[in-house]
Amino acid sequence: MSDQDRSARFIGTDDDVAIIPPESDTESETRATKALDGTKSTWMAFFKTAVREAMAGRVTQPQALALLSNRLKRSGEDAYRDALRENGITELDEFDQFQLDQWDGEQQGYLRSFVDELYSTGLTPEQADSRATLWADKSLQDAYMAALTSVDKNSNYMWKYSAEAKHCTDCEALDGQVHRLKEWESRDLRPKSDRLDCKLGCKCELIKTTEAAKGRFLGGVLNSLRCNQVFIISRMAV
Numbered sequence: 001m002s003d004q005d006r007s008a009r010f011i012g013t014d015d016d017v018a019i020i021p022p023e024s025d026t027e028s029e030t031r032a033t034k035a036l037d038g039t040k041s042t043w044m045a046f047f048k049t050a051v052r053e054a055m056a057g058r059v060t061q062p063q064a065l066a067l068l069s070n071r072l073k074r075s076g077e078d079a080y081r082d083a084l085r086e087n088g089i090t091e092l093d094e095f096d097q098f099q100l101d102q103w104d105g106e107q108q109g110y111l112r113s114f115v116d117e118l119y120s121t122g123l124t125p126e127q128a129d130s131r132a133t134l135w136a137d138k139s140l141q142d143a144y145m146a147a148l149t150s151v152d153k154n155s156n157y158m159w160k161y162s163a164e165a166k167h168c169t170d171c172e173a174l175d176g177q178v179h180r181l182k183e184w185e186s187r188d189l190r191p192k193s194d195r196l197d198c199k200l201g202c203k204c205e206l207i208k209t210t211e212a213a214k215g216r217f218l219g220g221v222l223n224s225l226r227c228n229q230v231f232i233i234s235r236m237a238v
């Protein structure tokens with residue numbers, strides 16, 4: 001357990017419960033690491049504290065849902081803004097707000113099921129840790145990517161897998177490929193995408209590059225043949 005986690009704590013009475021964020025999360029320093037990493041760890045610390053307090057019976061189910069739901073909404077917006085800020089944008093426009101609302105609507109559904117589960121079957125601290133990471137790496141990452149795509153869709157990004165991780169055949173095929181961000185997104189090819197064999201286990205990254213486009217996503221010719229077949233079959237069915 002990190003110091004950060006230990007220092008996050010709940011205060012308040014039944015009607016008014018709040019969480020004091022860990023000291024180190026108050027903006028400032030850590031300019032060297034990506035802002036998104038800070039956004040993720042703030043969320044994870046909060047999430048783990050909330051689960052711990054719920055398991056200890058110190059917050060009711062509706063309180064836990066309200067706390068997590070507010071924090072997730074804020075963290076999602078933070079992640080979204082992190083991507084905008086990296087591209088010199090500080091204000092959300094209407095489209096950004098629309099994207100965030102979509103994201104939030106989806107997340108709140110997941111959150112309700114999660115809190116139901118928490119209060120029916122419970123979670124061990126280890127399970128809580130891995131859920132915290134999952135929300136950060138999948139959901140907050142999604143919010144970040146949505147913002148990045150809206151501001152930087154025409155830039156080239158290279159797929160790069162991490163040296164430590166094992167690779168699935170999909171990521172092996174994608175490693176080193178360079179495409180515009182909108183091309184990656186329209187194919188739902190991004191780290192931890194459901195389209196990949198490794199799914200949430202994926203440790204790859206998409207990194208902005210000045211290199212020219214290269215590669216054929218997942219199997220070029222074969223894929224387009226398969227698409228054509230589906231097309232022909234569906235035409236015949238009509």
Ligand SMILES: [Zn+2]
Pocket residue numbers: 161167168171191192196198201202203204
């Ligand atoms: Zn991967």
